[in-house]
Amino acid sequence: MATLIRRGKIASPSQPEAGAVLRLEPQDDPAGIAARLEGAARVEVNFPNFTDGRGFSNARLLRERYGYRGELRAVGDVQRDQILFLQRCGFDAFVLRDDQDAGESLAALADFSEAYQASVERPQPLFRRR
Amino acid sequence: MYLYDPIDQRIVDERVAQFRDQTRRYLAGKLPEADFLPLRLQNGLYLQRHAPMLRVAIPYGVLSAQQLRMLAHIARRYDRGYGHFSTRQNMQFNWPKLEEVPDILADLASVQMHAIQTSGNCIRNITSDHFGGVARDEIVDSFTWCEILRQWSTFHPEFAYLPRKFKIAVNGAQADRAATFLHDIGLHARCDAAGQVGFRVIVGGGMGRTPIIGHVIREFLPWPHLLTYVEAILRVYNRFGRRDNKYKARIKILVKARGPELFRDEVEAEWAQIRDGASTLTDAEVRRVAGRFTRPEYQPLEDLRLPQDGPFGAWQKRNVFAHRQPGYAAVTLSLKKTGVPPGDVTEAQMDAIAALAERYNFGELRVTHEQNLVFADVRQDRLEALWQQLRQLGLATPNIGLLTNIIACPGGDFCSLANAKSIPVAEAIQRLFDDLDYLHDIGELDLNISGCINSCGHHHVGHIGVLGVDKQGEEWYQITIGGNQGMSPLGTPAAVGRVIGPSFAQHEVPWVVERLIEVYLRHRESDAERFVDCAHRLGIEPFKQNVYGHPDSPRKDRESVAA
Numbered sequence: 212m213a214t215l216i217r218r219g220k221i222a223s224p225s226q227p228e229a230g231a232v233l234r235l236e237p238q239d240d241p242a243g244i245a246a247r248l249e250g251a252a253r254v255e256v257n258f259p260n261f262t263d264g265r266g267f268s269n270a271r272l273l274r275e276r277y278g279y280r281g282e283l284r285a286v287g288d289v290q291r292d293q294i295l296f297l298q299r300c301g302f303d304a305f306v307l308r309d310d311q312d313a314g315e316s317l318a319a320l321a322d323f324s325e326a327y328q329a330s331v332e333r334p335q336p337l338f339r340r341r
Numbered sequence: 342m343y344l345y346d347p348i349d350q351r352i353v354d355e356r357v358a359q360f361r362d363q364t365r366r367y368l369a370g371k372l373p374e375a376d377f378l379p380l381r382l383q384n385g386l387y388l389q390r391h392a393p394m395l396r397v398a399i400p401y402g403v404l405s406a407q408q409l410r411m412l413a414h415i416a417r418r419y420d421r422g423y424g425h426f427s428t429r430q431n432m433q434f435n436w437p438k439l440e441e442v443p444d445i446l447a448d449l450a451s452v453q454m455h456a457i458q459t460s461g462n463c464i465r466n467i468t469s470d471h472f473g474g475v476a477r478d479e480i481v482d483s484f485t486w487c488e489i490l491r492q493w494s495t496f497h498p499e500f501a502y503l504p505r506k507f508k509i510a511v512n513g514a515q516a517d518r519a520a521t522f523l524h525d526i527g528l529h530a531r532c533d534a535a536g537q538v539g540f541r542v543i544v545g546g547g548m549g550r551t552p553i554i555g556h557v558i559r560e561f562l563p564w565p566h567l568l569t570y571v572e573a574i575l576r577v578y579n580r581f582g583r584r585d586n587k588y589k590a591r592i593k594i595l596v597k598a599r600g601p602e603l604f605r606d607e608v609e610a611e612w613a614q615i616r617d618g619a620s621t622l623t624d625a626e627v628r629r630v631a632g633r634f635t636r637p638e639y640q641p642l643e644d645l646r647l648p649q650d651g652p653f654g655a656w657q658k659r660n661v662f663a664h665r666q667p668g669y670a671a672v673t674l675s676l677k678k679t680g681v682p683p684g685d686v687t688e689a690q691m692d693a694i695a696a697l698a699e700r701y702n703f704g705e706l707r708v709t710h711e712q713n714l715v716f717a718d719v720r721q722d723r724l725e726a727l728w729q730q731l732r733q734l735g736l737a738t739p740n741i742g743l744l745t746n747i748i749a750c751p752g753g754d755f756c757s758l759a760n761a762k763s764i765p766v767a768e769a770i771q772r773l774f775d776d777l778d779y780l781h782d783i784g785e786l787d788l789n790i791s792g793c794i795n796s797c798g799h800h801h802v803g804h805i806g807v808l809g810v811d812k813q814g815e816e817w818y819q820i821t822i823g824g825n826q827g828m829s830p831l832g833t834p835a836a837v838g839r840v841i842g843p844s845f846a847q848h849e850v851p852w853v854v855e856r857l858i859e860v861y862l863r864h865r866e867s868d869a870e871r872f873v874d875c876a877h878r879l880g881i882e883p884f885k886q887n888v889y890g891h892p893d894s895p896r897k898d899r900e901s902v903a904a
Contacts, residue, residue, distance in 0.1 A: 262379055262462070264502025268579045271499055276614060292363065292380055299498035322359045325348050327492040329619045336619055337348065337492070338626040
């Protein structure tokens with residue numbers, strides 16, 4: 212059973228939720244679901260392969276351009292070594308690939324304690340906080 | 342050079358710990374090779390023909406003596422006693438052991454160095470003109486802007502898994518010494534009429550299998566918008582660049598497919614959404630970064646009349662560059678001595694260079710994209726003493742800008758991608774042109790050699806380019822002429838060289854170069870007309886004729902070999 216991490220903790224599988232679950236594939240334009248974001252139970256962004264980085268940009272657009280505040284979940288080829296950057300881009304939930312160690316993956320969120328750039332996680336870049 | 346603050350140091354230290362853990366998991370069989378691959382590449386680690394290769398970042402080519410000593414230490418302790426300066430101003434070690442790489446990274450971190458993003462499909466080391474801060478034609482000190490971009494690009498969370506690698510160059514002077522038209526993004530500093538500093542933004546240039554001269558998408562970008570504009574370019578590329586074919590995945594292919602105008606419109610539309618946001622640079626930040634650079638404490642001196650004759654005069658004319666500070670000069674240490682692979686230095690040389698840098702150059706040095714080293718702030722009255730010392734180390738070959746200052750990749754002797762060797766070809770050409778008077782008579786000429794179409798040896802922009810190609814398992818060499826890396830205010834613009842015809846065997850290449858030079862010497866209008874200018878004026882026909890139509894042409898009996 213794949214592990215779900217939500218808001219920095221290992222979570223139990225979702226109960227049936229009110230509202231629709233929207234899904235974005237790498238090639239999808241987030242603008243296409245912008246009108247339906249309000250009232251959505253969550254948005255799932257699929258990573259068929261972790262090296263396809265389009266989902267990172269799509270997540271930032273959902274958060275920063277289309278103002279999505281609900282759960283943003285990374286699904287697919289989601290591994291320990293990518294989830295910190297995914298979190299910075301606005302994901303707050305991850306369904307880990309089956310072979311991933313849940314404890315090690317949680318630790319990955321603390322691999323780096325600071326970042327230079329502005330991101331969803333830190334809207335002010337380091338140079339404005341230094 | 343830029344000195345880390347505690348946060349810069351912490352980020353690099355945390356990277357070492359992260360990579361140590363990744364390596365541990367890989368060696369324990371818990372991290373599959375396919376998943377480890379992009380992680381190790383983003384730490385500059387390749388698994389090569391003979392052993393792993395580790396590429397260490399030298400941001401925009403600037404090094405302290407202490408850092409060079411650390412590179413010497415790494416060469417001694419973890420490698421076979423030497424390192425190789427690459428055309429991206431980095432250093433490569435060809436023989437480290439995978440399990441020792443985390444220790445190497447820890448040693449590097451102890452002197453504010455790392456291997457972050459020196460490979461992989463991410464934003465790579467930012468390169469710049471190597472006379473930043475000292476050139477008389479300087480507009481801005483490019484290093485400050487490079488460091489701002491280095492910090493912005495380091496672990497940028499959105500752009501770690503781009504369609505392909507991404508290279509940015511910054512040029513701070515009038516003359517383009519950073520090949521800005523041959524990068525994914527080239528930034529060429531300029532001032533507007535009001536004296537405000539900004540950048541000309543050039544996108545989609547590059548070498549490799551599809552060499553393209555970049556397109557200017559913005560003539561003037563005021564400096565506060567540097568990061569938001571570059572971010573807009575990267576976002577358009579990350580979303581829309583091709584991912585189905587690695588040979589069509591660079592941004593140049595996207596720019597070509599969209600057309601530069603449409604691509605620019607997309608970037609401008611994206612930028613309109615994020616401009617003036619939190620990433621807009623502030624005067625305080627630019628001053629903070631500039632203030633963390635060490636600066637030489639110049640003495641009030643006057644310019645000297647330097648000798649023009651004799652061996653010192655020859656070196657002085659070729660390897661010494663005018664400085665904007667009276668009484669000082671910038672010196673290029675040639676790593677292109679005949680018989681030594683271009684860019685290679687031994688650990689003993691590194692230690693000796695570090696000592697000289699401390700004695701003559703405020704403890705700093707620079708790596709150029711032509712694989713040489715620069716002491717940027719040498720007192721003119723100490724040039725001769727420095728020259729004597731460099732001669733003893735074999736670093737005073739007076740060939741900067743000349744034919745034997747060959748750029749070459751490691752080639753088939755080391756690299757698993759190469760089709761053909763490049764180092765023996767470079768050496769054979771250097772041996773043929775070992776007469777200094779003849780070499781000086783030929784004048785400025787960039788001869789660049791790549792062992793394969795990945796173009797690490799920049800053959801596309803060599804005035805004469807040599808490319809290793811594979812034909813039925815044999816090594817052949819294709820010759821181009823008329824390439825040019827930079828756009829100087831005068832002379833030939835940046836250009837991709839044209840192939841003169843069917844390829845040659847390794848031992849024939851020097852003969853071909855000689856025939857090309859012959860045409861140039863016969864037809865040049867004056868000494869001021871360089872080979873590349875002449876090649877652009879004449880076109881390739883006369884050159885072709887003198888190679889393929891020559892009575893001694895080795896190609897006459899080999900017409901069956903396809904071009």
